[in-house]
Amino acid sequence: MTILVTGATGKVGRQVVQNLIERGAGVRAIVRDPAKANLPASVEIVQGDLLDVEALRGAFAGVSTLFLLNAVVPDEFTQALVVLNAARDAGVRRVVYLSVIHSDRYVNVPHFAGKFGVERMLEAMGFEATILRPAYFMDNDLTVKDVVSGHGVYPMPIGAKGLAMIDTADIGEIAAVELLRRDRAGEPQPLERINLVGPDTLTGDAVAAIWSEVLGRPVAYGGDDTAGFEKNLLNFMPPWMAYDMRLMSERFLSDGMVPEAGDVQRLTALLDRPLRSYRAFAAGTAAGIAAAA
Numbered sequence: 001m002t003i004l005v006t007g008a009t010g011k012v013g014r015q016v017v018q019n020l021i022e023r024g025a026g027v028r029a030i031v032r033d034p035a036k037a038n039l040p041a042s043v044e045i046v047q048g049d050l051l052d053v054e055a056l057r058g059a060f061a062g063v064s065t066l067f068l069l070n071a072v073v074p075d076e077f078t079q080a081l082v083v084l085n086a087a088r089d090a091g092v093r094r095v096v097y098l099s100v101i102h103s104d105r106y107v108n109v110p111h112f113a114g115k116f117g118v119e120r121m122l123e124a125m126g127f128e129a130t131i132l133r134p135a136y137f138m139d140n141d142l143t144v145k146d147v148v149s150g151h152g153v154y155p156m157p158i159g160a161k162g163l164a165m166i167d168t169a170d171i172g173e174i175a176a177v178e179l180l181r182r183d184r185a186g187e188p189q190p191l192e193r194i195n196l197v198g199p200d201t202l203t204g205d206a207v208a209a210i211w212s213e214v215l216g217r218p219v220a221y222g223g224d225d226t227a228g229f230e231k232n233l234l235n236f237m238p239p240w241m242a243y244d245m246r247l248m249s250e251r252f253l254s255d256g257m258v259p260e261a262g263d264v265q266r267l268t269a270l271l272d273r274p275l276r277s278y279r280a281f282a283a284g285t286a287a288g289i290a291a292a293a
Contacts, residue, residue, distance in 0.1 A: 002026040002062055003179055004092075006050060006083065007069030009037050011139060012098065015172020016067055016179070017043060023180055030059045050079040053086060060090035065183040067175060068118075069098045072241065077114040084121060094182040094189075095129040096175055097122060101164075101195050101257050103133065109247045110240075119193075128189050130178045134196035135257040138165040138281045141207075148219055149289050154208040155222040157229050157249045161256025162206075164197035167276040170267070171196055177270060196267065197259040199275045210279050214286040226250050 003020060007013035008029035020027050021040055028044040031037045037045060048055020050070065060066075066087050070076045087095065100106075103116035122129040136158070141148075147155050174196060182189060202210075204221040211219040230246035237245075267275055 001064035001183055002028050002044070003065045003067060003183060004059055004063045005029045005067045005069075007067075007071065007098075008039060008043070010069065010071070011137075011168050012171050012175070013067075013069055014039075015169055016069075016175045019173050019176030020179065023176060025176075025180060025183070028059060028063065030055060050083050051075070053082065056083060056086040057090070060086055060092055063087075063090065063092055065094040065096070065179055066092055067096050067098075067179055070115075070118075072111045072244070074240065076111060077117050080114075080118040081121060084118075084125060084127070088125060088127075093126075093128050094185075095122060095127045096179050096182060097129055097131050098171075098175065099131050099133050101133040101135045101197070102251075102255065105255060106248065106251045109251060110244045112248070123191060127191070128182065128185075129191045130182060131191070131193045132171070132175060132178070132196055133193060134171050135164045135166050135198070135259070136252075137168055137171075138198065138276075138278050139168045141281075142285065145285050145289065148211050149215060149286070152217065152219050153222045154204065154211055154219055155229075155232075156204070156207075157222070157224045157226050157252065158202075158204045158207065159224055159253035159256065160203045160205070161253065161258065162201035162203050163252060163257040164201045164259045164263075165278050166196050166198040167281060170198075170271065170275055173271060174267065194266070195259055195263045197257075197263050197275075199264055199277050200279075201256070201258055202278055207278065210282050211286075214279070214283045215289075224253050226253070 030046045030048050034045045046059040099115040103112045106112035208219045208221040226246050226249045230242045233242035
């Protein structure tokens with residue numbers, strides 16, 4: 001059977017594809033530009049996007065299970081509904097959807113609210129779905145590594161409630177495991193939500209302390225300036241997205257991204273190994289910085 005992967009050329013999607021291939025699954029990906037996809041040779045490529053209905057119809061032919069991942073874009077919710085309707089038309093019932101942790105609580109944050117809407121439609125449309133709800137991607141902090149190493153400041157306004165940051169490699173492997181569990185199930189399986197978290201829940205000060213340790217020099221937390229965060233983001237993203245990210249960071253400060261009891265143990269058992277820690281991520285990043293110096 002074939003598993004259709006959307007978002008296959010992105011940070012998480014590539015991890016999902018690689019993990020599926022390593023486990024012997026047939027993989028198909030829908031991509032805008034096959035010439036730039038750079039996916040493994042065994043992946044079947046369909047050209048199109050998530051609003052291209054005819055391409056989706058072709059992509060779903062012979063597919064047994066869907067991995068649904070949407071980029072943060074203004075029409076994210078519409079894209080997801082088009083894909084889910086096309087899946088249902090093709091008789092595809094099994095879905096693994098990448099949502100976000102606390103999608104039902106961060107209700108004023110546009111891309112959280114959109115993902116929660118998709119979760120509700122998966123339920124209402126009767127899909128056999130696993131909804132993966134990841135916390136903050138620790139890999140996001142690669143965008144600020146030069147600020148951390150060059151200026152001694154960790155600038156992300158993540159606050160004092162704590163974020164259970166997760167590595168994208170762990171997300172990709174968990175998604176692949178769930179896709180194969182769904183795909184190989186003999187009987188219909190109930191809808192399920194899984195929080196994807198890292199092993200530690202870290203505050204801004206705690207993250208700065210980890211960077212101080214791995215770099216061997218002081219790193220301070222830059223504070224809770226969400227307005228300044230939005231202003232900096234305007235240098236490389238459109239205003240609506242920068243504002244969306246600011247709203248998210250404000251919920252970091254008020255709510256955090258704290259796991260529920262048993263989340264870490266559940267993921268550790270699912271992977272049959274420990275989750276990657278933020279300290280391991282920071283140490284690896286620091287080693288790369290030192291090697292490039």
